[in-house]
Amino acid sequence: xxxxxxxxxxxxxxxxxxxxxxxxxxxxxxxxxxxxxxxxxxxxxxxxxxxxxxxxxxxxxxxxxxxxxxxxxxxxxxxxxxxxxxxxxxxxxxxxxxxxxxxxxx
Amino acid sequence: xxxxxxxxxxxxxxxxxxxxxxxxxxxxxxxxxxxxxxxxxxxxxxxxxxxxxxxxxxxxxxxxxxxxxxxxxxxxxxxxxxxxxxxxxxxxxxxxxxxxxxxxxxxxxxxxxxxxxxxxx
Numbered sequence: 001x002x003x004x005x006x007x008x009x010x011x012x013x014x015x016x017x018x019x020x021x022x023x024x025x026x027x028x029x030x031x032x033x034x035x036x037x038x039x040x041x042x043x044x045x046x047x048x049x050x051x052x053x054x055x056x057x058x059x060x061x062x063x064x065x066x067x068x069x070x071x072x073x074x075x076x077x078x079x080x081x082x083x084x085x086x087x088x089x090x091x092x093x094x095x096x097x098x099x100x101x102x103x104x105x106x
Numbered sequence: 107x108x109x110x111x112x113x114x115x116x117x118x119x120x121x122x123x124x125x126x127x128x129x130x131x132x133x134x135x136x137x138x139x140x141x142x143x144x145x146x147x148x149x150x151x152x153x154x155x156x157x158x159x160x161x162x163x164x165x166x167x168x169x170x171x172x173x174x175x176x177x178x179x180x181x182x183x184x185x186x187x188x189x190x191x192x193x194x195x196x197x198x199x200x201x202x203x204x205x206x207x208x209x210x211x212x213x214x215x216x217x218x219x220x221x222x223x224x225x226x227x
Contacts, residue, residue, distance in 0.1 A: 001168075034213045036151075043201055043217035044143075044151065055215070087151055091211045094165055095141075097151040 002026050002090050004098035012106040019075040021101045023066075023088035031067045032092040038100075039084045047086075048073070080105060108132040108216045110202050115221030118192055126221055128185040128202030133216075135183035136160070139205035141214060142176060142187045144198035154200070155187065159208035170196075192225045199223075 003026040013019050023033065031051035036044040046055045048064040051071060061076045075082055083105060088098040114126040128140070142154040155176040157164040164176050175188040185202050200221050203214035 036214070038151075043219055044214070045217070046213055046215050049206070049213040049215075085150075089151075089153075089214075091213070094167070095153045095156075095211050097153065100150045 002029065002093050002096055004088055004090055004096055006086075006088060006098035006101050008101060009099065010102045010104070012104050013078050014106045015078055015080060017078045019078050019082075019103060021073040021086055021088075021103075023071040023073065023098050025069045025071075025090055025092075027092075028068050029090045029092035032090055033064075033066070033071050034089045034091065035062075035064055035073050036087045036089060036097075037082075037084045038087065044087065075103075078103070078105070108204070110204065110216060110218035112200065112202055112218045112221035115200065115223050117224045117226060119227050120193060120225055122192055123188070123190045124192060124223060125189065126187040126200055126202075126223070128187075128218055130183045130185065130202075130204070133204070135178075136180040137208055139208055139210065140176075140178060140185045141203045141205060141211075142185075143201045143203055143214065143217075144196075145201070145220075146195075146198045149198075152198075156205070156211055157185070162209075189223070192223075194225050197223060197225045 033051045035048040038044040085100045109131045141156045155166045157176045173191045177186045202218045204216040206215045
């Protein structure tokens with residue numbers, strides 16, 4: 001089974017800050033990596049697929065990069081509506097999610 | 107617009123069974139693989155099962171193998187999850203999610219609102 005880790009587990013940042021989350025896979029998964037946003041009490045929402053492709057309708061302040069085992073998710077300018085938990089998910093094998101990163105406003 | 111609506115959640119005793127349904131609309135249901143993903147209270151997301159678009163194959167997380175069964179009725183645009191021998195650790199919100207492809211796992215591009223399953227005596 002492929003294990004996913006994320007860091008940090010929580011982060012506090014100010015509006016307008018650049019926010020970066022990292023995700024690491026336990027083995028090479030090429031670019032088979034997606035990112036989701038989940039707001040409290042809501043279903044997750046797909047933001048980025050194939051490591052770096054922005055889903056239709058998602059603001060361009062969100063971006064992703066990486067391949068192999070190390071991946072990065074970035075919010076270029078944090079907005080109040082970005083308060084959420086963010087999950088990475090691999091699909092090289094049966095899918096699995098990272099533990100999540102909770103983002104809030106400082 | 108794409109809609110996924112889960113139903114069938116509730117409180118059930120350990121060892122008993124429950125069946126979840128997910129009614130799909132707004133897209134050609136028979137063209138997409140479908141998943142169940144769960145989230146225990148206050149915890150992260152955990153993928154549970156997938157079924158290919160034509161129902162020809164399915165896969166499960168180890169912890170539910172032999173107890174849960176995913177199925178679909180393409181004529182009714184409905185996905186199911188039959189859950190048997192339920193345990194306390196199965197307590198979670200269960201989401202149905204559409205994959206972006208038909209026969210593979212790629213990304214979960216649409217999600218339902220979730221159905222809460224509580225396993226408790």
